[in-house]
Amino acid sequence: MSEKVLMKGNEAIAEAAIMAGCRHYFGYPITPQTEIAAYMAKRMPKIGGTFLQAESEIAAINMVYGVSSAGKRVMTSSSSPGISLKGEGISYLAGTDLPAVIVNAQRGGPGLGGIQPSQSDYFQATRGGGHGDYHIIVLAPSSVQEMAELTIKAFELADEYLMPAMVLADGTTGQMMEPVSFDFEIKEPPAKPWATTGTKCERPHNIANSLYLDPEKLERINNERYKRYEIVKEKEAKAEEYLTEDAEIVVTGFGIAARIARNAVDEARAKGIKAGLIRPITLWPFPDKPFKKAAEHAKRFISVELSMGQMIEDVKLATECRVPVDLCYRVGGMIPSPAQVLESIEKAAQEVK
């Protein structure tokens, strides 16, 4: 599939997962990500894969645990309330050091909320989401092309670092249709000598487990896991910078918010305001470096979010609060307009004069 095709973001995720070698998908329907399941239901039987609509989100994530233990690439997807239900299972995956890909096409919350786009699961995703000390890798696509790219990346990172990886999308990126190219080179998945594939009486048992009877051992495992997280932070943090070099006003946002913010930055530049954009592509690990660098010359940051202000905390942490950070937001399924972001930029530019 090297020619471009026209796809919904959700469909692109599903096709990319298949390209990455995922042959096992478990899910439970919820808007706005149902196209992922629908696509898998159509494609998987034709390529010898498994599509299974589980009886609940909790069942689906535990099926993911099973397949991952057996060493195969596996994915589940849901939207905000469904991800909360998967929280326990994600914690178990992290506690067992198992790779898996989880897609969250976020919708407005809290509670049942609505079916329109949101980014208000940022805290849940970047802090782990379930119980216990752990992280998952969180990738934030802002186009249909990136939905595909980052899904493949999620499988690779999950396998490399033996931890769950999440594609944190939203209702808009999931639903919008854009041309996408599947010209990807897929690396062979790494060997998984830890997989529970049967000993054939030739090796000791492999055990997939997150229960430790000995607290000293559990402490040691936690410490080792956090050493691995340090490597992930060092090597995998990623952001896109746009006109940041001389920027006095640095706008930031991920996913759909970044697209809107970029338009506003262009408009601000046209008006003579030195505005720039940092778009985090990984949300965990958070790309501290470009923020630290920008804080040396920027007079103000503006975090554009479809939430009441969640990523803004990581921006403050990354810049050690050296520069004030404004919030520009909409919630409840509403999307900020480029005009709203531009207004925030102009206001900030006035204040820092």
Next chain:
Amino acid sequence: MHFKRITLLAGHYGSGKTNIAVNLAELLSKTRDKVAIADLDIVNPYYRTLDSRERLEAAGVRMIVSRYANTNLDIPALPQEMYAVVDDRSLTCVIDVGGDDSGAVALGRLSKRIAEENDYDMFLVVNRFRPLTPDAESVAEVRWEIEAAGGLRFTGIINNSNLGRLTTAETVLSSVDFGKACAEATGLPLIATSIEASLLEELDGKVPDLFPMVLQKRPVD
């Protein structure tokens, strides 16, 4: 062309049915008094005819839509005025059917009466750049699935091949053979090739039966 009393648009999910339905209703409203657009989509809560409310109201098109379309209530509801489509024969109707066979199921409620009256066309909307319908064989498969689910026979094909905002005249030209192949594989006549209006000048004379459209607004560029 001569339009029947009822024109239905059906096809694969995301093939462009709604854009064609909205533009067709607008076109019909120029020559006919009572034009209605009926949204029978029970599958997708997004990208509905309701997104073009201002345009359709300005054209005097009556909108027959579920009161829950474009709200947070995500249930497969049909519009309460739906039976006007078959009861009021003074109406000229464009029906936007939901995608795939799962979307066409809702048509079963009306198909018998539409077939009895026999003053309808049902067009299969195709886009070769949709990954699950890249060739005539897959289109023919979708055709049977939709007819079986909706209980109504197609009468023609509209080639709506496009790559979203990357669509050029070249994109459309590269789909001409695909349109013909779909017609051949299904035995259905190719009725039109629908294009974004700005491409009309470039394609006029090169592709027969062009249907220029003003596309619905996107939520984000």
